[in-house]
Amino acid sequence: MKKLRDGLPLLPFLAVVVIFLIIPTVTVIGSAFFDDGQFSLARIQALFSSTALAALWKSVLLSGSTALIGAVLGAVLAWLIVSSPPTSMVRRAVISLCSVLAQFGGVALAFAFLATVGLNGVLTLWVQQVFGWNLAGSGWLYSLTGLILVYTYFQIPLMVIVFVPALEGLRDQWREAAVSLGASTWSYWREVAVPLLTPAFLGSALLLFANAFAAYATAAALVSQGSPIVPLLIRSALTSEVVLGQSGFAYALALEMIVVVAAVMVAYNALVRRTARWLR
């Protein structure tokens, strides 16, 4: 009883989380299976239509490729950052910039690339003047290729943020121990650092995949028409009331997103637990 009474001050917090996070999520899961209170698999079935499958495939392609590119390049940049002194202003500035681009950029990143390689983009005009090529030709920026380019602009910084703590977990003593036992720098990286970092690297890559899969703002700002990927298909299902039952389709697509992201996060957690063993 005392335990319950002590728990009362937690109620405002619980109320906000339940109403604005738990209920929406449960609504999505429930409405994907229930149509007007009637159990039905029709909405789930719509996920296997050719439109939905094509969007899923493109989403996986986009998330997979940008996760791979982001993880590799981000790990290199993280290594560059970690090997500079921790208090330096450059390092603070780089980490702050990475945080902004990775977590709070959204729409702005789409406009950054429109200003760079769009029709009247700065780089487009330069290249036109100097080489006479049309860099923006055929509107590739608004297609999957363009999305891949713009997504790497937030995936690499995200990898930096995720991977810097793992790199900092590598103790200097381990390298000293390896070197004093006769290892070269190369063999230290191959025999000690890389095996230690592999779970963290793979885990981070999974996180990047989930991040790209669920990202909406950048793609929505860049691609105003058509819906090549799952988040944009959800947009058109939500906004077009013309076709009957479209909002039901949005529930099913959102459920698909929950399932994909949850599966990836479970794998991520398993990998993080392996890293945590030596990071702490």
Next chain:
Amino acid sequence: MRRNTLGGRIFRGVLWVAFGLFFLFPLYAMADFSTRNLIAGGRTLRAWQNLIADDALYSAIVISLLLAVFTVVAMLLILVPTMIWVRLRTPWAKGFVEFLCLLPLTIPALVIVVGLRNVYLWVTYFLGESALTLTFVYVVLVLPFAYRAIDAALASIDLKTLAEAARSLGAGWSTTILRVVVPNIWSGILSAAFISIAVVLGEFTIASLSGYQTLQVQIVQIGKTDGPTSVAASLAVLLFGFVLLLVLSLVTRGRRRATVENVVQPGAAA
């Protein structure tokens, strides 16, 4: 991990330049693009003046700033007392509260907005149709970051002793929290506030799909006809966020768990 050979240094230098170009050139391009005079040639600040002169954009900026303030206040009012209470009186709930706070990292904003329709029918029924009602969802969105920032600050003080001392001197719970604990976790509160502001000013998904005209929604809207103005507003938001986080990294220096990169981690388990 430091390499001091000449080859190593050149290699690192080349990498820094390559990354620098990739990340800074688009930002430079935004500055260039937004000050270009497309009609007469040369430079103009028209796009930047539009941030205030364009009525729709200006009112969207005001709404987003108000939302940021409301979200910060609501988040602090809900989260700070809860976290202090959990540490002092209900330690059995700590894992549960942490789980709930980090949950928004695993549930995409897009999913929340799809399921939000019924909830918002009630919210607008009670509070009226206003973009400021987004405050509630935004509090949920900023929870993970705010939780980590405040948790790191709370972990670095001896909360139990402070609270017991205050209570035994006759302070009530509100005095204890406001006049004793809060001044001691000031840096954590500042982190939480700054990061929440950055989140709210950058939020597009929920606002646009709920049909509210916030800054980001307006940026996209204007972008269809007036590219330079949208680019100027985008760059302004990015720079503002950058300055916020840079100041934060200076404020939280020396505290390992409270660094910017630790607070903005996207992974729930990290």
